Amino acid sequence: MPESNLIQTFERRLVELGCPPQQTRRAVQEMANHYEDLQHAARNEGLSAAEAEAYAEKRLGEPVVLAEHAASGLRQSSWWGRHRVLGFCILPPLCFGPAWILCVLLCGSLLWLLELAFGPSTGSWVTGVMARIGQAGDFLPILEAVLNASVIGWFAVLFCWLAAKSAAGSKWALFACVTSAVHAVFFHIHLTAHHLAIAYSWKPNWICAISPLLVAGGFFLRQRWRERRPMAAFALPVLFLVLFSGCATQEKKPVSQRGWIGGEYKLARKKSVATEVSASPAMVGCLPQELARKQKAAVLVTSLDTNAPAQAAGLRTDDLVLELNHQPVTRLRDFRRIIDRSAPGSILAVRAYRDRQTLDFEVPVGKEAFRREGSFRIALPSVVQGWDLWPNPGFSLVFVGYEPNPGLRQQPGSSKDHFDEDWKVFAGIFEVSRGKRILAQKD
Amino acid sequence: MKKTNPSFLNGVPELLVLKLLSGREMYGYEIVQAIQAETKNSLSFGEGCIYPYLHYFEKEKLVSSRRKEVDGRNRYYYQITPRGRKRLKELSSEWSRVTVGIGLVMGGKYA
Numbered sequence: 001m002p003e004s005n006l007i008q009t010f011e012r013r014l015v016e017l018g019c020p021p022q023q024t025r026r027a028v029q030e031m032a033n034h035y036e037d038l039q040h041a042a043r044n045e046g047l048s049a050a051e052a053e054a055y056a057e058k059r060l061g062e063p064v065v066l067a068e069h070a071a072s073g074l075r076q077s078s079w080w081g082r083h084r085v086l087g088f089c090i091l092p093p094l095c096f097g098p099a100w101i102l103c104v105l106l107c108g109s110l111l112w113l114l115e116l117a118f119g120p121s122t123g124s125w126v127t128g129v130m131a132r133i134g135q136a137g138d139f140l141p142i143l144e145a146v147l148n149a150s151v152i153g154w155f156a157v158l159f160c161w162l163a164a165k166s167a168a169g170s171k172w173a174l175f176a177c178v179t180s181a182v183h184a185v186f187f188h189i190h191l192t193a194h195h196l197a198i199a200y201s202w203k204p205n206w207i208c209a210i211s212p213l214l215v216a217g218g219f220f221l222r223q224r225w226r227e228r229r230p231m232a233a234f235a236l237p238v239l240f241l242v243l244f245s246g247c248a249t250q251e252k253k254p255v256s257q258r259g260w261i262g263g264e265y266k267l268a269r270k271k272s273v274a275t276e277v278s279a280s281p282a283m284v285g286c287l288p289q290e291l292a293r294k295q296k297a298a299v300l301v302t303s304l305d306t307n308a309p310a311q312a313a314g315l316r317t318d319d320l321v322l323e324l325n326h327q328p329v330t331r332l333r334d335f336r337r338i339i340d341r342s343a344p345g346s347i348l349a350v351r352a353y354r355d356r357q358t359l360d361f362e363v364p365v366g367k368e369a370f371r372r373e374g375s376f377r378i379a380l381p382s383v384v385q386g387w388d389l390w391p392n393p394g395f396s397l398v399f400v401g402y403e404p405n406p407g408l409r410q411q412p413g414s415s416k417d418h419f420d421e422d423w424k425v426f427a428g429i430f431e432v433s434r435g436k437r438i439l440a441q442k443d
Numbered sequence: 444m445k446k447t448n449p450s451f452l453n454g455v456p457e458l459l460v461l462k463l464l465s466g467r468e469m470y471g472y473e474i475v476q477a478i479q480a481e482t483k484n485s486l487s488f489g490e491g492c493i494y495p496y497l498h499y500f501e502k503e504k505l506v507s508s509r510r511k512e513v514d515g516r517n518r519y520y521y522q523i524t525p526r527g528r529k530r531l532k533e534l535s536s537e538w539s540r541v542t543v544g545i546g547l548v549m550g551g552k553y554a
Contacts, residue, residue: 070494077498
């Protein structure tokens, strides 16, 4: 028997209100049985099929109201449904500290059980491993971040599950995830061998804020799927497939070349509050006062390989490049552009400042071979870096943003396979970037 | 402090359902038909409203349910639990007390 509009509306509304699947199925089945019983009764009294249907619909009641009544009943029957503000907005952040303490206690209990089962040497083996991990400086911060993000993420899953079970509605699950994310920004753990510290800090902890937001995204997609809106549920995966298929190609891209003098550079400005506050990796506030009177910025040589043409011409680390090709350099990108556009074999006139003296150099331009490449990545976004308050062409809304490379390039060193990023666009953990893979450098 | 009566007014569906289920197990449609037959159609409500009440009573362990296949259809039959019987007893005595009180007012000097 085909389902009537009344039953379909009833079911749709129950799903929209966030009723758990099992309760929804049962309520729909009972309502459908009742509807059928009413129809049978009406037909037994001599009514036509259409009249019996109208009679059954009238007797059962308005489906939207019935669904709201059912969802409300379900909410009222659980603590989480009755105390939604407390349960989904206030409790989630308060739970993090106790959750961590519980985790530590669980780990301790596990260790104790292992010792009981395999003897006292197990404990010393585990603590020995922990101590060795503690010495690995790079590993421990990653472990901290992963552990913290996992605990907060699992908490978000727990609150989503509670919201679903109590029919509190997806809105409250999302509230729980967002409050968890906001709280996670300031929540830090510090893990060293034999020591775990839980603390709050103003230093933002973006990595941990992402995990509850990912859970919220998953919950939202699941809800859309239940509401039979597959387009919304599939939109994201389809977008990624399109991106992947667009990026995938077997063809070898052509090799291009540009001018090269080697070295790593940053923009030097006069020391000020703005340069101190800015966390831009491309700028330092070290322009001497006597130079600052003449020009607003110069380019600082931060590193120079011995095989670089600039080194061979006499430039050294910590020199300040004032002019390039007889033009003052006040922007790192312009400095890079002049070098890139110079023909290999030509000579670049460089005026630099060293030890309160202005020196002139003639740098022969070498050749750098590269191939243009694009990439699509799923990774923790670069929002973990500090705030860059200096005006720049990019933008960032913390989780969504565009970052052009301000002209920073690293020296490939001995490696001949190096990637220089031109720009990147990111949204959450997804990142698309474009750049140049350096293939060879010759002077 | 003595309990007041609003819970009694909220408890009318509870009283009716528990009273009917104290006789035998029933499914939703049967309960609604029984209410209408017993009250001679003096109570009118959207029949679908009965299910949220039944689910709530089940959660409160006043009734229990079991699924039974009848004529190719899965029906949920509800039966009263010992806790439900205790609650029915409480509600019945409260009902008697209130109806006596109301009767006195209705038949008294203000009638």
